[in-house]
Amino acid sequence: MIRIIALIIMLIPGVIAALGVKLMRDMVFGILQAPFPYLWLQFLVGLLFFLAGLGFIAGFILHRDRKRNKVQAFFRIPDSNKKQNRP
Numbered sequence: 001m002i003r004i005i006a007l008i009i010m011l012i013p014g015v016i017a018a019l020g021v022k023l024m025r026d027m028v029f030g031i032l033q034a035p036f037p038y039l040w041l042q043f044l045v046g047l048l049f050f051l052a053g054l055g056f057i058a059g060f061i062l063h064r065d066r067k068r069n070k071v072q073a074f075f076r077i078p079d080s081n082k083k084q085n086r087p
Contacts, residue, residue: 010021010057017053 023046026032027039036042065071 006022009062013056015053018051018056020051020053022046023049048081 023033023042027043027046030039032039033042036045062071062075066075066077069076
């Protein structure tokens with residue numbers, strides 16, 4: 001049951017990102033959708049949706065990989081419990 005809920009939580013940002021791509025594509029072809037009065041506003045909202053959805057999914061994957069220690073050293077969170085090597 002928990003995995004199904006997690007899947008649904010991950011699908012929502014994916015759908016939002018896909019909607020953003022659709023809005024940007026429609027602006028390129030000159031198709032104005034109903035709630036937007038201007039094409040440039042439609043493009044900006046589409047870009048915002050795309051970046052928000054992509055950012056959520058990327059943040060989730062980074063958080064999961066950090067917990068499993070499967071990221072490069074640059075992305076690791078410094079451990080405050082370890083002693084630092086000082087000369």
